[in-house]
Amino acid sequence: MILSKLSARSGITSVSFISNAVNGNTWIKNGRCLHFTYHEEKNGNGNGETKKMNMCQAINDGLRLVLTKDPTAVIFGEDVAFGGVFRCTVDLQNEFGKGRVFNTPLCEQGIAGFGIGLATIGVTAIAEIQFADYIYPAFDQLVNEAAKYRYRSGGEFDCGKLTIRTPSGAVGHGGLYHSQSPEAYFAHTPGLKVVIPRGARQAKGLLLSCIEEPDPCIMFEPKILYRMAIDEVPTAHYTIEIGKAEVVREGDAVTLVGWGTQVHVLLEVADLVQEKLGVSCEVIDLVSILPWDAELVCKSAKKTGRVVIAHEAPLTNGFGAEIASTIQEECFLNLEAPIQRVTGWDSPFPRVYEPFYLPDKWRCFAAVRNVLNY
Amino acid sequence: MFSNVMIDKVLPRFVRQTRFKHILQQTKPWCNNVNTKIEISTMTDMKEPSFMGLQMNFTDKLQFFNKENYNALPIFRILNSSKQIQLPKEYEVNEQTLTKMYNTMLTLSIMDKILYESQRQGRISFYMTSTGEEALQIGSAAALTLEDIVYAQYREAGVLLWRGYSLMDVMNQCYGNHKDPGKGKQMSVHYGSKKLNFVTISSPLTTQLPQAVGTAYALKQSKTKSCVACYFGEGAASEGDAHAAFNFAATLECPVIFICRNNGYAISTPTLEQFKGDGIAARGPAYGIHSIRVDGNDTLAMYNVMKAARQFCIEEGKPVLIEAMTYRVGHHSTSDDSTRYRSDDEVAQWNCSLPIGKFRNYLESINLWCEKQEQESHDSIKKSILHAFTCAEKELKPCWKELFTDVYHTMPKHIKKQLSSMEDHVNEFHEYYPLESFKST
Numbered sequence: 001m002i003l004s005k006l007s008a009r010s011g012i013t014s015v016s017f018i019s020n021a022v023n024g025n026t027w028i029k030n031g032r033c034l035h036f037t038y039h040e041e042k043n044g045n046g047n048g049e050t051k052k053m054n055m056c057q058a059i060n061d062g063l064r065l066v067l068t069k070d071p072t073a074v075i076f077g078e079d080v081a082f083g084g085v086f087r088c089t090v091d092l093q094n095e096f097g098k099g100r101v102f103n104t105p106l107c108e109q110g111i112a113g114f115g116i117g118l119a120t121i122g123v124t125a126i127a128e129i130q131f132a133d134y135i136y137p138a139f140d141q142l143v144n145e146a147a148k149y150r151y152r153s154g155g156e157f158d159c160g161k162l163t164i165r166t167p168s169g170a171v172g173h174g175g176l177y178h179s180q181s182p183e184a185y186f187a188h189t190p191g192l193k194v195v196i197p198r199g200a201r202q203a204k205g206l207l208l209s210c211i212e213e214p215d216p217c218i219m220f221e222p223k224i225l226y227r228m229a230i231d232e233v234p235t236a237h238y239t240i241e242i243g244k245a246e247v248v249r250e251g252d253a254v255t256l257v258g259w260g261t262q263v264h265v266l267l268e269v270a271d272l273v274q275e276k277l278g279v280s281c282e283v284i285d286l287v288s289i290l291p292w293d294a295e296l297v298c299k300s301a302k303k304t305g306r307v308v309i310a311h312e313a314p315l316t317n318g319f320g321a322e323i324a325s326t327i328q329e330e331c332f333l334n335l336e337a338p339i340q341r342v343t344g345w346d347s348p349f350p351r352v353y354e355p356f357y358l359p360d361k362w363r364c365f366a367a368v369r370n371v372l373n374y
Numbered sequence: 375m376f377s378n379v380m381i382d383k384v385l386p387r388f389v390r391q392t393r394f395k396h397i398l399q400q401t402k403p404w405c406n407n408v409n410t411k412i413e414i415s416t417m418t419d420m421k422e423p424s425f426m427g428l429q430m431n432f433t434d435k436l437q438f439f440n441k442e443n444y445n446a447l448p449i450f451r452i453l454n455s456s457k458q459i460q461l462p463k464e465y466e467v468n469e470q471t472l473t474k475m476y477n478t479m480l481t482l483s484i485m486d487k488i489l490y491e492s493q494r495q496g497r498i499s500f501y502m503t504s505t506g507e508e509a510l511q512i513g514s515a516a517a518l519t520l521e522d523i524v525y526a527q528y529r530e531a532g533v534l535l536w537r538g539y540s541l542m543d544v545m546n547q548c549y550g551n552h553k554d555p556g557k558g559k560q561m562s563v564h565y566g567s568k569k570l571n572f573v574t575i576s577s578p579l580t581t582q583l584p585q586a587v588g589t590a591y592a593l594k595q596s597k598t599k600s601c602v603a604c605y606f607g608e609g610a611a612s613e614g615d616a617h618a619a620f621n622f623a624a625t626l627e628c629p630v631i632f633i634c635r636n637n638g639y640a641i642s643t644p645t646l647e648q649f650k651g652d653g654i655a656a657r658g659p660a661y662g663i664h665s666i667r668v669d670g671n672d673t674l675a676m677y678n679v680m681k682a683a684r685q686f687c688i689e690e691g692k693p694v695l696i697e698a699m700t701y702r703v704g705h706h707s708t709s710d711d712s713t714r715y716r717s718d719d720e721v722a723q724w725n726c727s728l729p730i731g732k733f734r735n736y737l738e739s740i741n742l743w744c745e746k747q748e749q750e751s752h753d754s755i756k757k758s759i760l761h762a763f764t765c766a767e768k769e770l771k772p773c774w775k776e777l778f779t780d781v782y783h784t785m786p787k788h789i790k791k792q793l794s795s796m797e798d799h800v801n802e803f804h805e806y807y808p809l810e811s812f813k814s815t
Contacts, residue, residue, distance in 0.1 A: 074595070099595055105625055110584045110618030114626075117588020120573060121523070123595070125588070137614070144578045145585070151780045153566050153574035154557040160783055190781045190789075214783035243786060291786040 034172065035360045036264040039248075041201045041231045050232040055225050058200035058233045059088045059165070062207040063126065065237050067096045070124050073211075075101045077111055077128030085130060086167060086226050112138035112164065116146050116216075119159035124211060132168035132220055133177040139185070146216040147191030160214035165207070167223035168196070169261055170312055170358055174223075175351035181260075181313040181344075183220055187290045187322065193217040193242050194289040198263040200231040202287070205240035213242055222260040245293035247300065251280035254306040254368050257297055257323060259286040262310050262359065269364040276365075277372060289319055297323060298330040305336035306371045310359045315343040337374035340367040446652045449699055450679060451669035453736050465678050467516075469742055475516055475536075475673060476737055479508040479730050481755050482532040485541065486704070488759050489548060493562075493708040497767065498548045500562045504529055506671070506703030507635060509729030512536055513676025514603065514633055514698075517684055521600040523571045523589055525582040528563055529635065530605045537570040541759055545766030552772040552813050557780070579610040583619030583632070587693075590628035594691050601629040601687040603680075608697075609640020611654045620661040623693035631683045632663075632695045635670065637702035642715040655697035663695045670698030671729035674736070703728065773813045774800070 053061060066073050075089060081103045083090035093101040104111050111127050118125035129135045135142070142164070150158035170179050186194050193215050197203035203221060210217035248263060249270055256266040263285045270281035282300050286292055301307050307327055309320040320341040327339055342359040350357055423430055437443075452465055467475075486503035493501040504511060511532030518524070524533055531544065542553075547565050550558025556566060556574065566574025573582065573589075586604035593600055610616065611634055623630050634654040638645055651657070658665025664686060668679045676698060683694040701724040705712045712721070737743035778785065778793040785793070800807055 105621045107618045109615055110622045113584025113615060114588035114622055117585035118592050121589045121592045123592040141581060145581050152560050152576060154555045155780045156555050156566055156568040157574050291788055
């Protein structure tokens with residue numbers, strides 16, 4: 001199969017094409033461009049052994065740890081048995097057997113419901129939805145069932161052992177149904193936890209947290225990072241606290257908030273702002289969408305007085321709206337300029353117009369310049 | 375979903391175009407030399423079809439299949455209309471179980487009458503009766519053990535009663551008082567009991583079906599000799615989740631018994647507008663599921679079918695589908711007036727042959743029941759229901775702050791903040807809130 005050959009190769013290739021950059025963007029022959037540069041995560045979690053892994057491998061490694069440590073844990077979804085269409089579950093069925101890593105029929109509502117049923121009886125259920133764009137058939141099971149299980153039974157039943165993994169976000173040419181970022185739909189659902197990693201190291205830690213968290217969790221995995229995001233990843237077990245944001249670069253003039261791939265865009269924006277405008281940006285990776293770390297974001301906003309929030313999902317009712325409104329309420333007296341949101345447009349995610357749709361570094365840079373000039 | 379088709383395109387293309395330009399260039403000459411000529415296979419026609427996943431024969435007859443060339447599945451029953459019934463040995467049930475079955479059916483039917491009336495008086499906010507479906511519920515429940523896990527829709531209170539849910543438990547839930555383990559969060563009749571392995575009911579129809587399959591998979595993996603029983607109505611069977619569940623249960627080989635209560639109506643919608651095929655049972659074989667249709671008004675048939683289904687499920691590790699034919703004698707719920715969409719005659723016809731009476735006839739025919747016992751049981755059940763009712767009505771509701779608990783395992787900061795802001799508000803505006811009906815802590 002062509003797919004597996006290519007993806008196997010892609011796993012070991014480093015990010016060398018960036019040297020071809022023209023105007024800071026890497027333009028590919030037919031007009032497509034990679035809209036960001038990956039910033040490797042270098043700081044280790046402790047002094048343990050690490051290994052260079054891309055995000056797929058880090059997730060695979062995390063899943064293997066769970067299957068080894070927890071004899072009840074099962075992994076299921078469409079095409080996970082042969083290794084998954086993104087190769088995240090490679091070799092797991094061979095190692096742990098067909099009873100623990102298996103394909104389901106092609107039916108998202110079934111996958112989510114089945115996972116809830118496993119979790120309610122105490123089984124660690126790790127479900128994969130092949131693309132976040134296809135999570136909507138499972139929306140009812142996730143929003144009406146998974147999220148409300150504990151609440152409605154007064155704590156008698158819960159499905160805290162359920163984790164849903166799903167690839168999301170722009171990928172260069174995914175068009176309407178292989179590019180979506182649906183986190184805001186789920187952020188409106190009390191009872192769920194929603195996280196989005198920005199790289200390999202974070203993906204493994206967050207995945208292990210989601211699996212161990214006693215609440216149902218959804219991890220949206222930016223698919224463009226699967227092979228591109230290569231970090232030194234600890235080989236041991238480690239977790240990253242859900243609900244905590246991370247300051248990835250300190251600064252004092254403007255606070256930039258993003259998550260997933262967008263964090264890398266914002267880091268480039270910070271460089272650009274430093275170079276062209278001579279001021280420093282504080283870049284925050286929100287990491288966790290629900291619950292989100294309002295405290296850390298507001299602390300930064302109070303310090304800088306200026307905030308730009310960026311996400312790939314559309315503007316109206318995107319999660320940026322929640323952040324902006326909270327900052328406005330908590331930091332009213334500290335704000336020097338209106339909070340800016342740089343996001344995908346209020347259109348479906350287009351194919352050939354992707355370079356004009358994404359909140360790329362130039363659109364983010366313009367917003368930062370505007371708040372500085374306000 | 376479209377994804378399968380797209381993956382082949384999306385992923386490699388992305389990889390090629392962003393990072394493997396050189397691969398693309400290498401493949402170019404190959405592209406120009408692709409041989410597009412179609413070779414005619416020298417192989418002669420295969421005698422047997424070899425399509426993936428199915429075993430079948432070729433035919434030269436152009437024929438569509440429908441009801442005309444298909445026999446509807448028969449309804450299995452044991453208790454027929456004759457007074458004297460000679461039961462085949464294998465269907466016999468011990469006397470103690472028979473009496474308990476009848477008593478539970480009686481309890482369910484009296485409880486329904488009292489709670490229905492209490493809703494009419496505005497004492498509880500909502501209720502749904504099981505009238506006409508007592509045999510279905512008690513017959514099936516009696517064939518299960520407490521280790522079996524039950525997922526229900528909402529018209530299965532009898533199953534709970536059989537498993538040991540007390541009248542007090544019923545009343546506490548319907549009132550949503552502080553003794554309700556569900557802490558008064560859900561509407562009435564949304565019962566649940568961890569102790570009795572009865573998963574808490576939720577309103578969205580059919581969502582419990584794929585969940586039941588997941589639980590059954592876990593039971594099979596853990597090698598416990600138990601199964602999952604999952605109840606739903608024929609209306610619910612139209613939801614996508616039913617399709618998901620049947621297919622998952624079959625392909626993943628899960629020990630789950632699907633029990634469809636085909637009672638003729640989904641609120642006002644008659645089955646004629648719900649499906650055009652041979653009911654629900656006929657769908658089973660299409661999924662590769664062992665299926666049977668049974669007289670849901672026949673307690674003994676229900677019991678024996680369920681018993682056989684349970685045995686098959688556990689021994690084979692595979693699902694069973696039971697379609698129990700019955701009639702919803704009562705209104706859909708207290709929010710429904712069924713006279714607006716069905717005739718009094720129709721209801722009257724079923725009312726005069728209620729399953730509870732049919733079962734009593736049988737018990738009387740084998741001298742296990744009599745008019746005197748009927749009266750005594752009736753009086754004592756009524757008394758205990760009214761007692762439980764009065765007690766539950768007097769209890770306070772839980773502390774209002776419970777509104778904020780159990781959203782998550784541990785209350786996150788943002789919810790704590792909302793709780794604290796509501797506390798301040800309630801302190802200031804206490805006279806505008808019904809605090810006297812709620813516990814203070």
